Amino acid sequence: MTPRHPLTPGRAGAAAAALALVLATAATGSPVSAAGSEGADVPQGTVAYRSVARFATAGKPRDLLLHPDSKKLYVGSDDLPETADVNESGLHVLDPADGKLRSTVGQAPGPTGTLGRRAVRQLLAPLPGDGAVFSYPLRGIGTAKDGEAAAAGAWVPGAAVTHATAGLTPATVLVAQGPVLSQVDIATAAVKRSVTLEGGDGFAVDPVRGTVWFTDIGNRRMYRIDAATFQVAATVEFPAGEGFGGFTEVDPETGAVWVGLDSSVVVHDATGKRLGTLRGSGSDMPRAAGFDATTHEAFVVWQDAGDTSQPGSDNDGTLTVHRTRDLQEVVKPVVLPGIHVQLGSAAVAVEPGGATVFVSDPVAGRIIRLERATSPRVTRSPADRSVAAGTEVSLTAEAEGTPRPAVTWQVSTDAGRTWQPVAGATAPTYTFTAALSDSGRRYRAEFSNDVGAVRTAAATLTVTIADTTSGGSGGGSTTTGGTGGTGAAGSAGSTGSAGSTAGGSDGGSGGAGGSDSTSDVSGTSGTPGSVGGGSAGATVGGGDHTTPNGGALASTGVAVASLAGSAVVLTGAGWVLMRRARARSTR
Secondary structure, rough: OOOOEEOOOOOOEOOOOOOOOEEEEEEOOOOOOOOOOOEEEOOOOOOOEEEEEOOOOOOEEEEEEEOOOOEEEEEEEOOOOOOOOOOOOEEEOOOOOOEEEEEEEEEOOOOOOEEOOOOEEEEEEOOOOEEEEEEOOEEEEEEEEEOOOEEEEEEOOOOOEEEEEOOOOOOOOEEOOOOEEEEEEOOOOOOOEEEEOOOOOEEEOOOOOEEEEEEEOOOOOEEEEEEOOEEEEEEEOOOOOOOOOEEEEEEOOOOOEEEEEEEHHHHHHHOOEEEEEEEEEOOEEEEEEEEOOOOEEEEEEEEEEEOOOOOOOOOEEEEEEEEOOOOOEEOOOEEEOOOEEEOOOOOEOOOOOOOOEEEOOOOOEEEEEEEEEEEEEEEEEOEEEEOOOOOOOEEEEEEEEEEEEEEEEEEEEOOOOOOOEEOOOOOOOEEEEOOHHHOOOOOOOOEEEEOOOEEEEEEEEEOOOOOOOOOOOOOOEOOOOOOOOOOHHHOOOOOOOOEOOOOOOOOOOOOOOOOOOOOEOOOOOOOOOOOOOOOOOOOOOOOOOOOEEEEEOOOOOHHHHHHHEEEEEHHHHHHHHHHHHHHHHHO
């Protein structure tokens, strides 16, 4: 049995909890109440992202790709200047759980086919099963898988590749060489078709709708290219601005195109109609975006300008999360310390379902792993209870949250005005023995995790005086005592034994001469010339001191004495008659 609780001013330690909230006696098990709570530090179910790890195993990361089949994290990297003794450029393959380096593919063909150490600038598409298609300076298109010693690759003819993405077919990619957009064969780098625009920077592909969106930041416009004809189908004008471009990405679910423009994100639907504009904080500029079809959310990485002389510059970036249907922010912005644009653009990769997000830090040469967390949400609260003193009472609590919430039980002795933690009550179930002094106390559980804390509704405990009449009248059966035997002449017969009582029924009276006892009582033989020489038998069972129905025949000494006296008189009369009869016969 758990000892009764002392009250302590400090908060008890936390323990994992995800159980039903029940206030019950140990003997009966009582029903639980509906969900409820008594306040929280943040709204229940609030979502947040928290940094849980930083990987420094992939050089200076430039792009990220979570492979949909193998689940490996592919990282395209440059060499870190501060590690002069080793060249860390290439295609790195990491375990996304802990950042452990699985392999590095550092060799790729040059323009003449000669293998050499190559940096990887963009990851374009996953290969079936495992591996990635990537671009590398100046015009290389390569493919490689985890564990391979060198990548396969070919060089695109013409000018340096300024941007590349997945193609309209599995065997092709799209590359931009300034304002020229081309469809290129992956294996040979041969150009299939091209279109030349007035200007161009980055672009994004919508294979579902057969559209390529090509941004021209210098001319503040965007071209919609029909994939079937590979010609411009429409032009969308951007608002006036400073002329800085960040990214161009298409939401694969809706077809909306998101463009990082100066210090904002401009969003258009699949036809080019403006949906809205997102703005960052301070001098932050949008530099990467990713989408999750399961949660219907967009993840945007904003990098600081990196110039503290500018208003609002603090050298810290942010991650924002938005609903794609209405662009509303659904998570409090996550601060990304030290991420600015001075040493390159960040990249983002989102695990399907949005539980984990990876953001590259080009300044520190790290990959930040962020995990989604949810503040606790109470699913049940306790009901008021009334128990007898001495009864064992158990409280158990349930709340949902990520990471799994810890629980601390609290008690109030002043009708809920103030609360104190219960010492040691940090397990999912708190059990104690109710005392009269506990009556009127209120109990609740507080659940907490990294996002916030929430408290259940309180239950009031009423304690009544325990029933002390157990073993009283009622319930049990009575065993009939035996009949007393006949004594010799001149002595009283022994009294019958008193009937025993079971289950708390009225006890019978013992026979004459019986001694006090809590078990069956037998009478003792009377001494010669006396009737029921012993004292009356004790009552058994703790009930009323009355003779039950069906008790012993010789139940009191008085009855035995009466019978014994009658026997003496009758015996004397018979002796007188016999003397007279003998006298007559002798005459």
